[in-house]
Amino acid sequence: MTFSFLRTRKWKYQKPSRIEQDKTVRRRIKYESELDIGFREKIAKMAWGERLDSCMQCGTCSATCPVSHYMDYTPRRIIDMVRQGFKEEVLNSFTLWVCASCYSCTVECPRGIKITDVMYALKREAIKQGFHPKRFLIPMLASKFYKQVLRHGRQNEGRLILSLYLSANPLLLLRNSKLAFRLWRRGRMKLFEKGIRNKASIRKLLSSIERREEEPVQ
Amino acid sequence: MTSTKQNGEVRIGYFVCHCGHNIGATIDVLKVADVIKNLPGVVISREYKYMCSDPGQEMIQEDIKEHNLNRIVVAACSPLLHENTFRRATEKAGINQYYFHMVNIRENASWVHVDKAEATRKAIDLSRAAIQRVFFHQALEKKQVSINPNVLVVGGGISGIHAALTLAKAGKKVYLVERDPTIGGLMAKFDKTFPTLDCAACILTPKMTEVKNHPNIELMTYSEVEKVSGFVGQYKATIKRKPRYIKEDVCVGCLDCIDACIYKDGKYYDEFNVGLSKRKPVYIPFPQATPQLVVFDPEACVRLKRGKCKETCVEKCDRDAIDFDQKEKFEEIEIGSVIVATGFQIFDAKKIPYYGYGKYQNVYNALEIERLVNSSGPTGGQVVMRNGEVPKKIGIIHCVGSRDEKTNIWCSRVCCTYSVKLAHLLKELSGADVYNFYIDMRTPGKGQEEFYNQVMREGVHFIRGRVAEVTDWAAEKEEQGKLIIRVEDTLIGVVRRIPVDMVVLGVGVEPHSDADKIRRLFNISCSTEGFYLEKHPKLAPFDTASDGVYIAGGCQGPKDITDAVAQAGAAAAEALALIDKGFIEMEPNTAFISEDNCSGCKSCIPLCPYTAISFDEEVFKAKINEVLCKGCGTCVAACPSAAIDQNLFTNDQIYNEIDGLLKYEIV
Amino acid sequence: MELKSQNDTWKPRIVAFFCNWCTYTAADLAGVSRIKHEPNVRVIRVMCSGRVDPQFVIDAFVKGADGVLIGGCHIGDCHYIDGNHKTIRRFAMLKRILKDMGIEDERFRLEWISASEGEKVKTVTNDMVEKLEKLGPLGLPKKFIAWDEEMNHLELEISKPKEEIEHV
């Protein structure tokens, strides 16, 4: 499970990237016992997921998505897999993390499904259940962000990226150092910034609205 | 209390139905029968599997005879469904049918409730109310109203034409009103019809001519129904005749005036060719238009706009048929029944901006393509795009405006097969590669699946996926200058960008934007989407809630020609059944005044919408004309001295119904 | 199946007057479509909502209804041209009278439900039941008994000294 293109330095635009084929023969069958029957209900119960069941698999979401070609399962397939209880495949999929929250699918869906919000629900579920790939930048960014805001009440882009790259892949830091320098020279990057005045209040607020896991959303 | 009991001691028979599991599964029918048995007046209380079946009805009749019953209460389904069945059964057993009353414990209880105890309690309450009510029932006779045999058909599309011809052939006088200058409707614009590919004009024009020539049909084109009054059997309608500026009885349709017009070429939007060509201010919609009469467009004609023109057309017309002073006329006609066949309109693709209709010139809607591929169309059947080129690759998008919560939620039913048909025609005529983009392929009619299969084998591509956008921005060299369709091929699971030259939008159908106006004229209900509501979706798809008003064709819901014609025939047969009976039986639910109580206050008189109440100055009392009364009961509710009452819904009956419903708390 | 005793839990009871052409048909549609809703409404069919005499409504409250619902065609759709216009006028007047009688606003409701709005029958019913459950029982009959007793008592008090004289 690697992103080969992350390593390519140059890409030739005119030629579409070669399709990597899995040459090994693999048995593919899904037994009912492997499915998580309650998964559909769980996701549907989360906020704004109520209309999951009315999906007619038209594919508008995938076609309108600007990043669907980086997904292993298109959003349409994710929706159906959620409905059918393919929990592991869904939570292991890149699709959740590639989603850039642009809301195109939500706007276009002819059945009014809030697909972006379903993706958020799946992201939360994946983080909670520890499903996302290790050292995969996007969920890491989310949790770094989470912690930074918890600590300072505000977020500092420079420091966020710095700590993200440090713990994920220090090489990335090197690659982006020039950009950082240019930003800094134009006064658009600060590494040190004080957060909000009353930092404790943020922690107090967030810990007080901790929700027990079983508590259903209505 | 005793005064209302016309036939001695009240002996009630109560029958409760299981309706198989429909009622029995939710309501404890035995318990209900048991509770009702002990109520005063009830002689016999029974339950049965299917009360409406023959044995069920026979049971009622036998009980009436055996136990000398004189009131019958049946608790079963909705009175709108089976009230008449049981009334007939009661009548057969020798007592007046209005001694019967029906309790709805299926639609109103067992089907909509889950809690068995509560549903049973509700059934008992409703039954108790009915038992108390029937004490006050009286013997009544149905009143009869004669029927005017003339029929008004609104809409001259294929449905209206077929209905009018059926009625005319049966010897009935028909007024066929059409708002366009010609009859023929949408079908006249089509080239070939699916799935048999027979030419629309070849099968439609003979029927149009027949309409024109039939002695029983009075054709009123370029006309609209303005006002309707009266009731079943005795309707009056006012028809607005828009001026054509042509003497209809003089013009022979030589079309010389069109040649003579000061405009050498067409300049105005051609309605028949949906804008693909231009017409002159004086025009005939299409060569086979019926009637063969020209029309002057008052918005375009120089003479009509400015009052001054060389009037070359008038010079040319040797029959002197042109009359610029014509005014709107109103005609009043009397009819007994109405068939509404106003059809549907196509969805306006501009409402979906991401398909680029109206923005990119080579995006067409399906109706435009029908004209484009038509051999008598603006290009003579050549598939030439607006930019003058012949397309090499064509994309046809299904479900445009249909199955979408933001536009129309319903399936338009015809688009799949007509898109397949257009794919076939476009491929045949232009040799282009044709791609069809569908969500679900729905080709349910006779011969349609076979047709779909045939077109698949012709090499038309079918891609399952709803198109997300049609744009002109190119990501690849091959996409330059093309329209790019972005879609997920859902069966493969990959997003594709397909560059095409021409995009055809398979637009859905929807109710006319002014359907509401017609609906109010005839007092027809509408389903939520705006199509006219039938009385019963299965058993009376051509009937409406207004007696004597029938619906046919596209105004009732999306349908193809086959179904529209079938429904039109059924509506005509239904109207014939009404007419040939000669009279109509009305519910005797009229209001009546007990003169002793009337104080002469006149408050009821302005309330009656049918002016059925008059005032007798001599005795200083109000009087109700039973023939005019439609039985709404508004006057009854308003009478301050309780002098007015309504048969079938008397005050005593309703008060006792209320009492029965709420009795158990005090018990 | 055991029927629960009728006093164990209080449930609001609503008397509904539905016009034959729109709302009654809508209720039938709700039935045919199996749209489940609260079982508290008891429907009385009338030809037009204009037939609903204000006295019917008062009578229903007096006999123990917790709420009264009138259902008619949308304005402009009346089968009898404008019967529902008359309903509105009566409704407005009656609402004021009921208010003076101490009957809360939510207990008396007028709704336009057309023949195709089966779903609306459900929403209106459930909504009304929910509101009435919050309000609690109206219980006019019991109040009447209490008031009658009170009146009797008062009368007794007043007539006590005269009692002997009258007895003679």
Added chain:
Amino acid sequence: MKYIYYPGCSLKSTGRPYEESLLAVFKELQIPMEELHDWNCCGATSYMSVDELKAFGLAARNLALAESQNGINGNGDPDVHIVAPCSACYLVLIKTERYLKEYKNERKAVIKGLKTIGLDYNGKAVIRHPVDVLFNDIGLESIAKHIKKPLKGIKVASYYGCQMIRPFELFDPVHYPVTLDLLVDKLGATPLDWPLKTRCCGGSLTGTLHEAGMRLNYRLLSEAKKRGADMIITTCPLCQFNLECYQDRISSYTGKKIEMPILYFTQLVGLALGIPEKKLGIHRSFIRFPNFQALEMEV
């Protein structure tokens, strides 16, 4: 009425020119505005991926602060208009407002949490985007009155991005927004009609899924260039950053030189209003925007 300015984290760092120009323009147009005291991060998209309820709590704190900061208007109603220039903040705040309106249990939980830190939220705050304020409250006509230097001869591609116009249709049609184009037209420049004006720039993907982000930005930049745009204007600090800061890298990947000035729409408005470039933060741009006075001369 005084608007409450909610800058969000980006406007204090990478989006500094946005803040500078926004404040300058509002000052020039005499729109009273005051920064929200002790605001905190809105949570952006990342918080939503970790814990939804907390994300709403975080955003609700700002709403509650705004409600307590602004008093009461003439009619006695609370009158709170929050101006959130960053599209992400704008959407998060709006989403929070709608969500708390729709879901009772969540509202209760969030308000309970706010009460522990001495705040209360009653759903009165209205969240506005500066585009919305300029277009609907101030009006194009009164902006036009302030124009000192019409931007004649510049072809401007307006880039609306995602979160300002989606998923809620608030002040602009979701499929084909027009407000910025009308504004550009009013400023004297030529608006460019291009189909990608609402297509995603990748958001934070440029930092995490680099290639995907680069490709998305390449599409936007090359399409704008192909259609002859002189510059792109944006309404969001992240969009601006993505479009501007990776141009050299995209050029080196594709071998095609792309030099497209990316301005905030407020900078463009400021230029037309005659505010000095320095005050608008134009000197902080990577790609120098050609002197517009020279362009004016050419026409």
